[in-house]
Amino acid sequence: MTGTEASESTPVRLSVTDAVATITIDRPHVRNAVDRTTAMAIEQALDEVDSRDDIRVCVVTGAGGIFSAGMDLKAFNESGERPIGTTRGGFGLVERPSVKPMIAAVEGKALGGGFEIALACDLVVAGSSAQFGLPEVKRGLVASAGGVLRLPQRVSRAVALGILFTGDPISADRAAELGLVNEVVADGAALAGALAWAERIAANAPLALRAVKQIADSSPDWASGESFTRQRPIADAVRASQDAAEGAQAFVQKRVPVWQGR
Structure with missing residues (x-):
């Protein structure tokens, strides 16, 4: 197993075990909200994932029982800072995800950019009390990091616009009914569930x-x-x-x- 530890300046952990990389957003004190520093760290982690032949699948998750609250609104409010990477776009991945299969392991809330990160992944495993939503319209914003673009491709237009227009969250079970989530597991088991999927995928060519x-x-x-x-x-x-x-x-x-x- 190899890995990098999160720190105040690089709040992302990357670990690799048996051909599976795990990228963990480690800012639980702000519900794993992503600022520019974090976006750049995610981007760098994905660059490593794509460059390494020993990695076949990538799991993305958040620390502390929450996936991600999306954009760090405090940083945005104070300085206008947006969480955009240099080469992969918003949140360090939404415009150019990994070329390898990506799985989101979602606990707690995946709102705004958190949901957009999950939408940029290929599969999603969620804890039973997880919530997904794009509340940008409630803040005078647009879900421009893939939410408006990807959601209508994943579900019907009417369902997608219902989620986008209201900004209201949906449950993990509802997300699974809509085909947005591959598996709903017990709370606290999302990462284990995602790793189980990753191991099955990594066994293939x-x-x-x-x-x-x-x-x-x-x-x-x-x-x-x-x-x-x-x-x-x-x-x-x-x-x-x-x-x-x-x-x-x-x-x-x-x-x-x-x-x-x-």
Whole structure:
């Protein structure tokens, strides 16, 4: 296991165990609200995740039983500071998440930017009393860190606009009904649940995982008549890889494949 400890100047912890990285926002004294320093730390952690071949999946969570209250409104009010990274946009990830599968482990409240961070992830595991919401309109703001853009892609337009127009939160169970949450677990078990998902995912071929995410993220922008043509070079590169040959050989030999990411 490797890791970095959070500190006052770098309030984010990164740990890696068995091909799974865990990024923890560690500012519980402000409900894990994100200021610019924190956004930059998240961005740097994701840069490391993407650069390391030994990492296949990334879990994002918050310390102290709360995911994130979103933007640090105190910092915004005092200096106009916004939590925007240099290369990955708001909260250090919403414009350019990791190229690897990302799982949000949500306890407590994921409001505003906290919900937008979760929406930037591929899967969500939530504690039973978790809440999700985009209350920006209640503060004279717009959920511009992916909330208005991503939510209507995940649920029906009417449901998305109901959440966006009212600013009212929804429960974990309701989020699961809407398809926004993959699994609801007991309070306090979200991280363990997310890590269980991550372990199952990390057992699979890393090149294939990245290709699946690339196609799933890119294909909504492809013209329907071009979809298979646009998909082909991505899938063909995986099919021609050493990992594909290893997968077939391991199946024939009835053993666990040993992936090389090549």
